[in-house]
Amino acid sequence: MASSAAVPTDVKRPSLLRLIRENKVAQGLTLIGPANVYLVLFMVVPLILVGILSFLSRGEYGQVLFQFNLSNYTRLLDPIYGRILLYSLGVGVATTVLSLLIGYPLAYYIARAPARQRSLLLFLVLVPFWTNFIIRIYAWIMILRAGGFLDTVVQWLHISDQPLHLLYTPTAVMIGMVYEFLPFMILPLFTSLEKIENAVLEAAADLGAPPYRVFLRVTLPLSIPGMIAGTILVFIPAMGMFVIPDLMGGAKTILIGNVIRNQFLTARDWPFGAAASMILMVLTMVFTFYYARRAGLSEELVV
Amino acid sequence: MQSEFAVELRDVVKKFITPEGNELIAVDHVNMQIRNGEFFSMLGSSGCGKTTSLRMIAGFEWPTEGDIYIEGEPQGHRPPFLRPVNTVFQSYALFQHMTVFQNVAFGLEMEHATKSEIKSRVGRALEMVRLSSMDRRRPSQLSGGQQQRVALARALVKTPDVLLLDEPLGALDLKLRKEMQLELKALQQQVGITFIYVTHDQEEALTMSDRIAVMSYGRVLQVGPAVEIYERPTSRFVADFIGESNFFDGTVKAVNQKKAVVTIPAWKQDLQATLVADAAAGDAVVVSVRPEKIQISEQPKTNDNCLEGVVFNSTYIGSDTHLFLDVGGQQVKAWEQNRVSSLDPHLFYRKDQKLWLTFPAENVLVLPKE
Amino acid sequence: MSEKKPPVWLRIYTFLVYLYIYIPIIILVIFSFNNQKLNITWKGFTTQWYAVLFHDRLVQLATRNTLIIALVSTAIATIIGTLAALAMQRYRFPGYDASEALMYIPIVIPEVVMGISLLVFFVLLNMKLGLVTITLSHIAFNIPFVALVVRARLHGYDNSIDEAAMDLGANEMTTFWRVTLPTIMPGILAGAMLALTLSLDDYVITYFTAGPGSTTLPLRVFSMVRFMVTPEVNALSTIWVLIVFVILLIGQLARNRRA
Numbered sequence: 001m002a003s004s005a006a007v008p009t010d011v012k013r014p015s016l017l018r019l020i021r022e023n024k025v026a027q028g029l030t031l032i033g034p035a036n037v038y039l040v041l042f043m044v045v046p047l048i049l050v051g052i053l054s055f056l057s058r059g060e061y062g063q064v065l066f067q068f069n070l071s072n073y074t075r076l077l078d079p080i081y082g083r084i085l086l087y088s089l090g091v092g093v094a095t096t097v098l099s100l101l102i103g104y105p106l107a108y109y110i111a112r113a114p115a116r117q118r119s120l121l122l123f124l125v126l127v128p129f130w131t132n133f134i135i136r137i138y139a140w141i142m143i144l145r146a147g148g149f150l151d152t153v154v155q156w157l158h159i160s161d162q163p164l165h166l167l168y169t170p171t172a173v174m175i176g177m178v179y180e181f182l183p184f185m186i187l188p189l190f191t192s193l194e195k196i197e198n199a200v201l202e203a204a205a206d207l208g209a210p211p212y213r214v215f216l217r218v219t220l221p222l223s224i225p226g227m228i229a230g231t232i233l234v235f236i237p238a239m240g241m242f243v244i245p246d247l248m249g250g251a252k253t254i255l256i257g258n259v260i261r262n263q264f265l266t267a268r269d270w271p272f273g274a275a276a277s278m279i280l281m282v283l284t285m286v287f288t289f290y291y292a293r294r295a296g297l298s299e300e301l302v303v
Numbered sequence: 304m305q306s307e308f309a310v311e312l313r314d315v316v317k318k319f320i321t322p323e324g325n326e327l328i329a330v331d332h333v334n335m336q337i338r339n340g341e342f343f344s345m346l347g348s349s350g351c352g353k354t355t356s357l358r359m360i361a362g363f364e365w366p367t368e369g370d371i372y373i374e375g376e377p378q379g380h381r382p383p384f385l386r387p388v389n390t391v392f393q394s395y396a397l398f399q400h401m402t403v404f405q406n407v408a409f410g411l412e413m414e415h416a417t418k419s420e421i422k423s424r425v426g427r428a429l430e431m432v433r434l435s436s437m438d439r440r441r442p443s444q445l446s447g448g449q450q451q452r453v454a455l456a457r458a459l460v461k462t463p464d465v466l467l468l469d470e471p472l473g474a475l476d477l478k479l480r481k482e483m484q485l486e487l488k489a490l491q492q493q494v495g496i497t498f499i500y501v502t503h504d505q506e507e508a509l510t511m512s513d514r515i516a517v518m519s520y521g522r523v524l525q526v527g528p529a530v531e532i533y534e535r536p537t538s539r540f541v542a543d544f545i546g547e548s549n550f551f552d553g554t555v556k557a558v559n560q561k562k563a564v565v566t567i568p569a570w571k572q573d574l575q576a577t578l579v580a581d582a583a584a585g586d587a588v589v590v591s592v593r594p595e596k597i598q599i600s601e602q603p604k605t606n607d608n609c610l611e612g613v614v615f616n617s618t619y620i621g622s623d624t625h626l627f628l629d630v631g632g633q634q635v636k637a638w639e640q641n642r643v644s645s646l647d648p649h650l651f652y653r654k655d656q657k658l659w660l661t662f663p664a665e666n667v668l669v670l671p672k673e
Numbered sequence: 674m675s676e677k678k679p680p681v682w683l684r685i686y687t688f689l690v691y692l693y694i695y696i697p698i699i700i701l702v703i704f705s706f707n708n709q710k711l712n713i714t715w716k717g718f719t720t721q722w723y724a725v726l727f728h729d730r731l732v733q734l735a736t737r738n739t740l741i742i743a744l745v746s747t748a749i750a751t752i753i754g755t756l757a758a759l760a761m762q763r764y765r766f767p768g769y770d771a772s773e774a775l776m777y778i779p780i781v782i783p784e785v786v787m788g789i790s791l792l793v794f795f796v797l798l799n800m801k802l803g804l805v806t807i808t809l810s811h812i813a814f815n816i817p818f819v820a821l822v823v824r825a826r827l828h829g830y831d832n833s834i835d836e837a838a839m840d841l842g843a844n845e846m847t848t849f850w851r852v853t854l855p856t857i858m859p860g861i862l863a864g865a866m867l868a869l870t871l872s873l874d875d876y877v878i879t880y881f882t883a884g885p886g887s888t889t890l891p892l893r894v895f896s897m898v899r900f901m902v903t904p905e906v907n908a909l910s911t912i913w914v915l916i917v918f919v920i921l922l923i924g925q926l927a928r929n930r931r932a
Contacts, residue, residue, distance in 0.1 A: 028764025032772050035757035035816055039775050042813040046790035047782075053793060102690060109687045112679055123925055128694055130917045132874050132891055135910040138898045139697030142704065149700055152714070182694070232781065240783025243876060247898065257785045264789050264881070274793070277786045288781045363836050383839040396837035400855040409851075413842030461841065 047281075053274035064270060072275035081259070085279070088256040092239040095177040099185040099234050100227065102178065107189035107226075108219075111196075122190070129183035137176055137247050144172050144248070168250030176244045181237070185230040192226025193219070228291055236284050256280055306375025309465050309497040310337040310360055310388075315369035317355050317521075329355040331521035332369075337465075337499060342491050344500040344508040347518035347544075353501045356518075357467050360499065362386045374464060384413070388465040389458035393473055395450045397442040403429070403453050404438040410461040428460035431490070448479050455490075465497045472507065484510050505545050509533070517541050535579055539670050542591045549594065549635050555586045555669070563669055565590055570631040575607045575664035580671065587672045596666035597637040599626065599652075600659050608662040617652050626652055628660065635660065698914060705907030722908040732909065735893040738804060742879075742889065743872040746811035751865040753812075754819025755857075758864075761820070762827040779814045780821075787814065788881035795882065802884030810882045811872045818871060819864035826860025866924075 019026050054072055059065045075081070110121045128136060143149040145167040166172050196219060204214045242257030256276060263273025317330035330352040337343045345353035358364045360371055362383035371378045373387060389410070398406050407428055411421045429435045432452035442450055451471055458466055468487075472480045488511045491498045502508050508515050509529045516526045517540075525532060525541045536542035539550065553565040556573060565576045565588060576590060603609060612628035612635060619641075626637045637660060643650050652658070708717035726732060760766075761773060779787060791810045792802075800806055834856065838848040854861075876891040883892060897906045 024764055025766045028760050028766035028769075031756045031760035031764070032766070034753045035760075035820065036768075036772055036775060038753060038816060039778070039813065042791065042794070042809060043778055043787075044775070046794035047778075047786075049793050049797060050786070050790045105683060105686050106690045109679055109683055119925060119929070123921060124691060125694070126921055127914070127918050128698060130870060130874075130921060131698070131914050132876075132894060132910075134876060134891055134894045134898060135701070135913060136697060138894075138906060138910065139701040141898070142700060143697060179693075179697070236781055236783055240785040242785060243895075257783070260785050260789060264792065270793070273789060277789055280783055281786050284781060284783055284786075361836075361840060363839075382844070383836070384842045384844050388840075390837070390840045392833045392837055394831060394833050396831065396833035398834060398838075398852055398856075400858075409838070409843075410841035413847070457837075457841065 050274045050277055053271050054278045056271045056274075058269045058271055072272045075272060076275055076279060081276075084254055084256055084259055087254075088239050088280075089283070091173070091177065091241075091255060092235050094174060095181055095238040096185075096231055096235045098174070098178045099181050100230065103182050103185040103230070104189055104223075104227075107186045107193055110186075111190050111193035118194075125183055125186055129187075133180055134243065134247075136179065137244060140172070140176050140179060141167060141248060144175070167248060168252065170249065170253050173245050173249040173253050176248045177238060177241065180241075180244060181234045184233040184237075188229035188233065189223060189226040192223045192229070196222050232288060232291060235287065239284065240280055306372070307338075308336045308372070309339045309341075309374065310499065311335065311372040311375075312356065312360075313369050313372065315356070315359065315366045315371065317352070317359060317364060318367045328521050330359070330366075333518075333521070333523050335516060335523060335526070337497060338514075339497055340495055341513040342488065342498045342500065342511055344502060344512040344515045345518055346502060346505060346508040346515050348503050350520070351518040352521040353503075353518050354469060357390075357469055357499065357501050360465075361388055361390045361467050387463055388467055389461055389463040390467045390469065391451075391454050391458050391471045393470045395442075395454040395471075397450055397453055397457075399442050401441075402438065403434065403440050403442070403445070406442070406453055407438075407457045407460050410457060414461070424460050425456075428456040431459065432456045447474055448483065451475065451483065455487075459490075459494065463496065465499060466491075468498060468500045470502055472502075472504075480507075487511060509545075517544060519544075536591070536668070536670070537579055539589050539591065539673060542668070542670060547594055547636060549592045551590045551592075551633065552672070553588055553590050555582050555584050555588055557584055558582060562664070565667075565669060569633050570610065572610070572631075574662065574667055576667040576669045577665050578669050582669055582671075589670045589672045591668045591670050592662050592666060594625070594636040594638040595623075596663060597635075598661040598663065599637055599639050600661070601656075603659045604661055606661050608664060608667065610660050610662075612658055612660055614652055614654055614656045614658060617654070619651075624652065626658075628658065630660065701907055702911045702914070705904055705911045707904045707907070710903050722904040723912075725903075725905050726908045726912070729905065731888065732890075732893060735888045735890045738887055739873060739890040742804060742808050742811055743869050746808050746815055746872050747865055747868045750812045750815030750868050751819050751861060754816045754864060754868075755823050755861050757816065757820045758823035758827060762824050762830070763832075776817045776820055779817045784877035788878045791878065792881040802882060803887045806882045806884070807879050807887065807889070810878050811875065814875075814878065815868040815871060819861075819868050822864035822867055823857065823860045826863065827857060830857065 053064070055068050055070065057065045057067050057069060057071060076085075106125075110118055110125070113121055141148075145151075148167070150166065166175075200222075201214055201218060204218045205211075209217065239255075240257045240260075242255060242261045245253045245255050245258055246261075256279075260273050260276045260280065263269045263276065267273075312333050312335040315330055315333045316328070319327045319329055321327050329350075333352070333356060335356075345356060347353050355364060359366055360373070362378065362381060362385075365380050378386060398409065401409070404425055407425045408421050411424060416424070425438070426435065429438055432455055434449060434452055434456065437445065437449065437453075442453065445453065451474075454471070471487075472483050475483060484507055487498075500508070500511065509532075512529060514526060514528050515532050517524045517532060519540055525537050527535075532541065533545055536545065542548045543550070551567050551569065553567045553574070556564040556566045558564075558578070561578050563576050563578050563582060565574050566572070567574060567590065574590060582588060598604075603611070610630050612630035614626055615629050616627040618625040618627075621641070623638050623640055626639065628635045628637060704715070705722060706718050706720060707715055708719040708721075709715075757772075757776065761769070761776075788810075791806070791813070795802060795806045834852055835848050838852040839845070843851060874891060875889075876895060879889050879892060880895075883889065894906065894909060897909070
């Protein structure tokens with residue numbers, strides 16, 4: 001018999017609608033269409049523009065000259081920028097590592113807590129997390145500035161007579177960065193740790209493993225997806241961060257994010273800023289590609 | 304009814320493409336005729352094509368070749384909501400965000416029935432499944448058995464020509480399942496519509512069905528009432544899948560109408576047998592004998608088909624004893640009902656005991672060797 | 674996890690970390706009542722800064738802008754993102770992997786880069802930077818987050834309820850409206866909530882795509898912190914924290930009630 005059977009006459013529909021109704025591929029494409037169009041238009045195209053821009057030059061009055069050259073990139077090879085780049089990488093790594101070290105025991109504690117306590121503890125982590133980050137940074141500025149809260153406490157405890165001058169130092173920036181990114185690390189870690197079934201840990205103990213070995217050989221490896229998700233959620237934004245160095249670091253601490261921001265808003269050298277952005281983006285993509293190859297990320301990313 | 308059959312599958316083929324890109328033939332040239340008002344079951348293990356066939360009747364899949372006919376009308380690519388059949392799903396598929404009443408009423412809403420009509424029909428449907436008091440509840444508040452009955456009511460309230468049931472009792476515990484089997488059967492006879500039932504549980508199929516289609520690897524091996532399937536299987540697969548059976552390879556020696564003489568090389572002996580299909584002398588065949596048909600005695604008999612065996616294992620089931628004997632190097636299963644109501648160990652069969660087995664000729668079936 | 678009590682050092686540590694998290698906020702709140710403009714040392718209790726805040730026109734404008742942008746971008750992003758999630762979870766089509774990668778781009782690129790690229794884009798199109806450009810930008814980064822959340826919730830979706838609806842006489846549209854949508858609504862709401870929060874909170878992308886005339890709350894807070902540090906900022910911050918606290922509390926209680 002022929003492959004398509006007789007079509008009953010009660011299905012009278014225009015052919016495009018029929019195509020979508022009968023063809024699953026068409027349905028899928030229709031549903032993803034708006035998202036794809038929007039993102040290509042407002043994400044891919046702008047990025048391509050930036051890419052092109054990075055090969056152009058700045059004119060006398062700040063306008064863009066259409067001369068293709070690599071001068072922006074060679075300029076980036078200058079040790080100044082090299083240092084800034086490395087510094088940004090360093091800050092990113094340091095922030096990630098510190099948040100991981102500080103956040104892991106907390107996430108572990110919350111994951112271990114009995115259910116009712118767990119929601120309360122999680123709630124307490126979420127409240128500052130959802131609060132606007134500039135406000136939180138400001139809180140630290142209040143504490144760390146000369147004559148501010150920390151100084152007051154230090155003086156009161158007779159530890160020192162001099163103001164500490166912590167604000168506008170790299171240390172202040174680190175404190176701010178970790179403070180900002182800590183919840184981003186805690187939440188995926190928590191999700192990962194919570195998923196570990198009790199029975200698995202009990203089985204390990206039953207087979208003769210003391211608590212620290214259960215942790216090292218069972219808990220820790222099983223929490224790796226959470227660590228990876230947390231790392232991505234922290235490292236990438238941390239590298240591109242300019243607000244915190246701007247507010248808390250003063251002129252001394254410049255990250256690549258600040259460079260980009262300055263080029264676009266004050267120095268008006270857009271092509272150069274574009275080149276710096278491309279470098280930052282390449283670094284980020286490489287990192288994501290390499291790291292995200294480990295499977296099972298998306299659930300931990302959805303907090 | 305316009306047509307001779309409620310549902311008909313004519314030379315239906317269904318092919319799928321696996322994620323790896325291979326072609327999978329789920330349904331392989333299936334022909335089925337399901338009569339009006341009958342309880343028809345499709346029986347087979349997973350992957351045999353029974354569920355796929357059911358889904359094609361419902362309209363969730365379309366045949367690659369061939370067509371489905373409902374009341375004589377070819378269905379082609381007609382979507383499910385335009386077919387006069389309704390389905391009871393394995394997972395019940397109740398709408399969690401609606402109450403029981405709303406669930407059952409849904410199908411009537413789609414028919415644009417009036418409010419009062421909906422109220423009375425839903426009321427009657429819930430009464431039929433004995434869930435009238437639960438109409439305000441949500442599915443999450445019901446037990447598995449209750450959810451299943453809601454699914455049933457929801458499908459039946461539309462008075463479809465045919466009801467399709469996809470392993471609806473699979474998730475229930477044994478006792479409940481047996482109760483529901485009887486209830487479903489009674490319901491079907493009461494309502495009088497055609498039921499097409501898919502299951503992998505042979506006992507279920509045998510209990511409830513008017514006719515059974517045994518399927519394997521996308522093909523229908525045999526269709527018939529329970530008795531016929533059980534006592535006259537037409538293939539080794541069916542004889543093996545339904546109930547239990549002993550199988551011995553042999554060659555046909557002589558044929559006389561419905562009877563035959565088969566030589567069993569392993570025993571160098573001839574058996575008097577019954578033919579299920581045509582055969583000729585010299586054919587290589589498989590002989591099938593069900594364990595419960597074998598007569599066991601402690602003395603040799605002079606009948607045909609009497610063989611000597613040694614017990615190597617015996618299992619006491621309570622109502623029966625299952626014996627496993629070595630007969631000339633071949634393993635033979637024989638069941639016997641426990642008529643004896645005594646605790647005397649000497650009355651029970653023992654290991655290494657020598658017994659005589661008689662296979663009555665009408666129970667020795669000659670099946671094609673595949 | 675196991676019922677055994679965690680070791681003492683862990684409990685102390687946890688407490689200290691929570692302290693680290695909350696002390697800045699507590700100080701912030703306390704100093705919002707400080708009777709001193711420069712807000713360096715404590716000079717007495719007053720609620721005047723809340724009054725100042727209330728009458729601050731710029732803050733009012735910023736709040737209005739922020740809400741409009743957040744609501745509009747959330748609404749649009751939720752629709753687009755939900756459709757995309759349905760597509761990714763239930764269908765296979767050519768370009769699936771590319772679409773998925775496209776969806777992840779806004780999540781993995783640094784906000785700076787996204788901000789400046791949108792700036793370049795709008796300038797090239799000769800668009801005036803303002804509420805419209807901000808909203809368009811917010812939609813762009815909200816879509817993937819909504820899609821991610823909805824997709825995660827779609828994971829356990831039982832397809833047979835859609836089939837049941839069709840079996841009972843509902844066509845594709847009716848099935849979607851009466852069955853699919855209500856069933857995934859909690860997931861959609863979660864995605865919308867996330868989008869709303871991201872939009873309300875956004876600084877970097879808004880910074881680059883806002884024009885001179887339009888300000889949002891985060892932008893306003895930033896300039897207040899940078900240039901004009903009076904306890905008014907603290908007052909604003911305190912109210913913000915309070916609102917977040919209340920909303921999260923409501924969410925938590927609603928979840929507890931359902932469980």
